[in-house]
Amino acid sequence: MMNVPLLVGSMLERAEKFFPNKKIISRTQSGIQRFTYRETAARTRRLAGALASLGVKKGERVGTFAWNHHRHLELYFAAPGMGAVLHTINIRLSPEHISYIINHAEDKVLFIDEDLLPLVERVKDQLPSVEAYVIMTDKQELPETTLHPVFSYEALLKQSNPATEFIRELDENDPAGMCYTSATTGNPKGVVYSHRAIVLHSYAMGLADTMALSEYDTCLPVVPMFHANAWGLPFAAAWFGTNQVLPGPQFTPKLLAELIEEEKITIAAGVPTIWLGLLNELEQGSYDTSSLRSIVCGGSAAPRSMIKAFETKYKIPFLHAFGMTETTPLATVSRLKSYQTSLGVEEMLDIRSKQGLLVPGLEMKVVADSGEVEWNGKDMGELLIRGPWIADEYYRDERSEEAFRDGWLYTGDVATVDDEGVIKLVDRTKDLIKSGGEWISSVDLENAIMAHEAVFEASVIAVPHEEWQERPIACVVLKDAYTGKTCKQELLDFISPQFAKWWLPDDIVFMDEIPKTSVGKFLKRALREKLKNHLTQSTEA
């Protein structure tokens, strides 16, 4: 068979040849702009030429600091298309982490949205590798900036000597992109995506049994393009000739609802908070969402009640998926099997609330101390994944040793597997409570407590215990109206029907606030530190 490498550039070339009039619909600061794939490919070739003229060479990193829009999409193909590496930078990181990752990746050029300039200007003196800043704006004039040397994206495109075709002299294992993922402690960790990984991942997204991404779709990636390649959608959508709607900066639930109605979106992808916001918006306004054939939800677990609302009230099929920056990211999709479609509504919801079935091309194991767990939907173990679009290291990072062992990615997620092979994530390994040799899911307890009307938020942590090694303690913030009126016992009584007795928290600690990370997740590490002597002290007292 021919030795033809799987390359990212070829994917856009396919759209240009076979779907030249399909559309990129891009919202920027100045409104909605529309491009055909023919125009997008021509602009991307000019951009590839511009990168070369800026001195970017094969294998060098091109950083992006941008929302979801057509110029970011052009960079998605131009950088790998000329042999460079697309480095998408998470704009929500702290200034320290932003400068760390730009330096760690040694970005040679940075492409920056006009409204995000201040975030880069703050760290500009700490970026020795960066030789040029390119500003992405719709305006003719460049904005005032302290960055130097600075170029206009559109001016570069105009002057460019366009690439005649995308590079073919590459190994498919050469890097095409990279993205950093936050760590619990320390600096973010870099994941490098190969051309091969992106192409294989795109196949996996187009399968009838996964997301079935198709030329018939109009796709709305709400998930940021600076986050795990917007789940790979921009690549796969271009390959299949799918219309793409890129929602731009600072969008609101209202704007998303309008885009869905006006652009007749068929498939939209984002994290649960996005869909909670949309649900709220749909309940207030009146929108036609009948074009939607799927809402894809990942990033963290989607609440069952939300899935139910979309499916039953709005008749919008909900596709729960799971992945990580380390997995390119699609790993599992929760879709009913052919013989499950006549189950009752609640049973089907049970299945759809899980993270789902591994997509073709990957392998998994769920491993406890005693070895692989039984597929009974109960036994918990850490999820291990292997496959051609799974990272095998963090880029130049000693922490690789923890996560990548014996050819497997240790996800740090604790899961159960039911007898259909469907996984359900129950906790992070570091948050799991190990009590007397048994495992207790902090997430299950939190969800149960948060269902009580008095509770604003709850975080359950493991606290050292002399006899049982660890025991669960719940940290609870009550809603204002309930403060001082709801007691420990009431909450324990509320949740006790759902759990074995030994699962129930040894104590409930009421707090004014639960400490959080920069991306809004519970900072359990701080809680554990604060309460590390809680159970030994109470025994002594």
Place this chain on the structure above:
Amino acid sequence: MMNVPLLVGSMLERAEKFFPNKKIISRTQSGIQRFTYRETAARTRRLAGALASLGVKKGERVGTFAWNHHRHLELYFAAPGMGAVLHTINIRLSPEHISYIINHAEDKVLFIDEDLLPLVERVKDQLPSVEAYVIMTDKQELPETTLHPVFSYEALLKQSNPATEFIRELDENDPAGMCYTSATTGNPKGVVYSHRAIVLHSYAMGLADTMALSEYDTCLPVVPMFHANAWGLPFAAAWFGTNQVLPGPQFTPKLLAELIEEEKITIAAGVPTIWLGLLNELEQGSYDTSSLRSIVCGGSAAPRSMIKAFETKYKIPFLHAFGMTETTPLATVSRLKSYQTSLGVEEMLDIRSKQGLLVPGLEMKVVADSGEVEWNGKDMGELLIRGPWIADEYYRDERSEEAFRDGWLYTGDVATVDDEGVIKLVDRTKDLIKSGGEWISSVDLENAIMAHEAVFEASVIAVPHEEWQERPIACVVLKDAYTGKTCKQELLDFISPQFAKWWLPDDIVFMDEIPKTSVGKFLKRALREKLKNHLTQSTEA
């Protein structure tokens, strides 16, 4: 990213893990047998162990001489699953060609269906590489045979020390299978399929925009498993957990119609003559074919009238596809684009009658003497294909040089490309008529002539001509009732409205019979030889 090879064995392992109760429904000499994927995987592991015990080593060829049934499917995975190479032998070849390819491939073991034994016995003395014959039968006792040494498939499975898992110590470019394709002259030419090619090809079959093969399907590969891996369906269907119905030996249109109704087939694949037979059967009998979501048709061009009958009369969506033994085989699928679904019925039929759009992962060019042709649906050129599941040579064969040049497969097919990038095959390069620097399609003329009620069959060939280099001559066999009653001019008048004047044949030669190849195709070479002086002689006369 992890260096995980794409391997055929993993595909069956996925079915076993995630779809253990989905079914293989196999028709053999003794009737219908049913196996789950769990059982199939267990039997296949035993078979892999049996191959090892027969002395088969990594890279060695395992020949099969068999219909479509469960044992053949087990061989599809057991041979590559233990590192060997599955060599499927076309049972319809001449004895000379059968012994040639077994020797050329150096098959070490031959697996033979009981009813096909005589075909192998005829050549047994010419097969020095074969060390063992395994007979596939449902009976306890082995049949009488002159082959030696001979084993029973089921007995081997019983005694086997099963492989615990399929081999992983392989390069994905290692050979997994091979198949020989007939040549116009000389011996058949061998194509070797790598693990990588088969896995990538399987992705391409599962895409929503190609065949959308899915776990929701029940698939009936009518195309023989000895012909280009039954178009790759057994591999892809296992990977996706699709039920497979294997129709076994000597099936009839009636049997296919019954299988479709009883097993609720959703997708069936075969050559046009199969579907012509089924159409005839559907018109005579009364069958429920409502489960069918697609008939996939390839191998040769499907007549427009047949497509229309399936689509309009029986409401069975018809998927016209194109591929060759050299392309694993799926290369194009004819499916309407999203913006073509509101066209008129005839316009849609025009599109669906073409060979279709290249599947993601492949590249093509259509090249005439003057370079790449315009995509205008008119200009003709030879179709060239490139991609990771396209052969780059014939196995140990000097004829490779003609077909594989500059990194492209020269298909030998002449095609047009319309402005949507859809190809239509118009002829074989060797059958095309080159008249005064312009090209004339023999196939178009044949189809036009065969539409006349008096014509039983027609073959149009190029005959040397002094002024125009070549001119078309039609060789026509009339139906008995019309013999002597239909004249040359009547046929020419009948077709002339459809063609430019210079396309019309210079002569029509009536014959009793048109010589054919062993697989029933017109033997145009013999006609050309017979008529080579036809135009010069007639001028002289």
